[in-house]
Amino acid sequence: MAADAVVVGGGLIGLASAWRAARAGCTVTLVDPAPGSGASNVAAGMLAPVTEVAYGEEAALRLNIASARRWPGFVDDLEAASQLEVDYHADGTLLVGFDADDMRVLDELTAFQVELGLEVQRLRSRGCREREPLLSPRVRGGLLAAEDHRVDPRRVVAALSRALSIAGVEVVTDRAAAVEQARGRVTGVRLADGRTLSAPRVVLAAGSWSAGIEGLPPAVVPAVRPVKGQVLVLRGGADEPALTASLRGLVQGRSIYLVPRSDGRVVVGASQEERGFDTTVTAGATRELLDDAVRLVPGVDELELVEAIAGLRPATPDNRPLLGPTELDGLVLATGHHRSGVLLTPLTADSVAAWLTDTDPDPVVAAADPCRGSLHGPAATRGPDREHVGRTRETVQ
Numbered sequence: 245m246a247a248d249a250v251v252v253g254g255g256l257i258g259l260a261s262a263w264r265a266a267r268a269g270c271t272v273t274l275v276d277p278a279p280g281s282g283a284s285n286v287a288a289g290m291l292a293p294v295t296e297v298a299y300g301e302e303a304a305l306r307l308n309i310a311s312a313r314r315w316p317g318f319v320d321d322l323e324a325a326s327q328l329e330v331d332y333h334a335d336g337t338l339l340v341g342f343d344a345d346d347m348r349v350l351d352e353l354t355a356f357q358v359e360l361g362l363e364v365q366r367l368r369s370r371g372c373r374e375r376e377p378l379l380s381p382r383v384r385g386g387l388l389a390a391e392d393h394r395v396d397p398r399r400v401v402a403a404l405s406r407a408l409s410i411a412g413v414e415v416v417t418d419r420a421a422a423v424e425q426a427r428g429r430v431t432g433v434r435l436a437d438g439r440t441l442s443a444p445r446v447v448l449a450a451g452s453w454s455a456g457i458e459g460l461p462p463a464v465v466p467a468v469r470p471v472k473g474q475v476l477v478l479r480g481g482a483d484e485p486a487l488t489a490s491l492r493g494l495v496q497g498r499s500i501y502l503v504p505r506s507d508g509r510v511v512v513g514a515s516q517e518e519r520g521f522d523t524t525v526t527a528g529a530t531r532e533l534l535d536d537a538v539r540l541v542p543g544v545d546e547l548e549l550v551e552a553i554a555g556l557r558p559a560t561p562d563n564r565p566l567l568g569p570t571e572l573d574g575l576v577l578a579t580g581h582h583r584s585g586v587l588l589t590p591l592t593a594d595s596v597a598a599w600l601t602d603t604d605p606d607p608v609v610a611a612a613d614p615c616r617g618s619l620h621g622p623a624a625t626r627g628p629d630r631e632h633v634g635r636t637r638e639t640v641q
């Protein structure tokens with residue numbers, strides 16, 4: 245029997261969208277050769293609209309804030325449905341500066357955040373160490389973003405997978421080769437093994453791989469490219485945590501973050517590299533991340549290095565996701581979440597459920613309309629931005 249919708253991609257975005265749609269009454273099939281193996285397996289899990297804010301990206305900020313507000317309810321629903329905990333903590337984020345130049349950048353950032361009406365509190369070096377006792381005394385000062393929280397994305401994937409199965413969503417472990425269409429409307433998805441899954445609606449949520457699905461008219465192929473990020477996972481004792489909450493820092497112009505988990509692990513990230521679909525872990529990025537992490541929290545040196553891993557952020561030309569119906573009748577995009585896909589999961593999933601049930605989503609998602617003007621024109625380069633070729637760090641602006 246044909247489903248109401250096929251969701252292509254089983255990262256956080258596809259899994260959550262399928263779950264919310266099923267709860268809204270749709271019959272859903274999800275297709276992914278390896279669910280949960282993409283960027284969602286690598287992400288640090290910061291839910292950080294305030295410390296992620298970037299100049300000129302106020303529209304993205306509005307999306308991020310709207311989704312951050314949905315996280316507590318999303319966690320309650322998901323933990324109840326799956327009977328699994330997702331390690332969500334509403335305990336704020338400290339952003340610190342290492343030297344005088346880093347502090348000048350933080351001064352400018354604070355002024356911008358205040359101008360936007362965001363809640364931030366400046367702290368001197370001592371105030372930072374009162375909050376994070378293992379922080380280096382060389383840290384000059386920082387700011388506290390009380391509304392920036394954290395979650396463990398791998399646990400969210402596990403909980404969504406179980407919730408999907410309880411909700412009766414069929415998961416097909418194959419690759420979607422093409423979106424099928426007839427007379428200008430979607431009819432289903434052709435799988436790599438040649439089978440077809442029929443459905444009047446298809447949700448394209450394949451992260452960095454979203455532009456590679458065949459069968460789409462050129463005008464609706466999503467302008468998504470992969471941006472590589474390398475992270476390290478360290479482990480200490482759960483009873484003697486290295487950190488109490490998310491810590492971000494600027495160390496001589498390079499940004500770094502350390503995000504603790506309840507089991508004593510700490511995720512350290514992240515590089516930002518325009519290298520296509522390459523996910524090699526390099527010695528250089530590993531060394532740089534460790535050096536800067538140790539400068540902020542010297543005790544990190546003693547932790548066990550348990551994982552070094554790279555993932556691909558699905559980026560768009562204007563750094564906003566692509567969410568909503570397209571010019572191809574029946575095709576809904578839910579991709580291009582770049583650095584904020586974990587944060588944007590609840591808003592995206594609720595919006596997809598609304599589109600699949602012909603109801604109106606939160607009006608804020610209009611800023612992510614796949615047909616928006618800023619995606620077409622001179623700024624809409626599909627390839628790497630020249631400035632960003634090579635390895636940089638996730639920016640704190």
Ligand SMILES: Cc1cc2nc3c(=O)[nH]c(=O)nc-3n(C[C@H](O)[C@H](O)[C@H](O)COP(=O)(O)OP(=O)(O)OC[C@H]3O[C@@H](n4cnc5c(N)ncnc54)[C@H](O)[C@@H]3O)c2cc1C
Nearest residue numbers: 255257282283284287288289290420451473584585586587
């Ligand atoms: C290093 C790093 C750190 C990050 N930290 C954060 C953070 O702290 N906070 C935050 O909010 N975001 C963060 N992100 C961003 C976040 O991880 C992504 O935006 C988010 O995971 C995107 O989810 P997704 O489901 O769209 O993509 P993915 O998780 O990449 O999932 C895409 C899925 O599509 C599947 N797929 C691919 N091709 C096909 C096909 N043809 N058919 C079927 N399925 C297919 C893949 O197997 C995969 O499972 C980070 C990302 C990286 C790389």
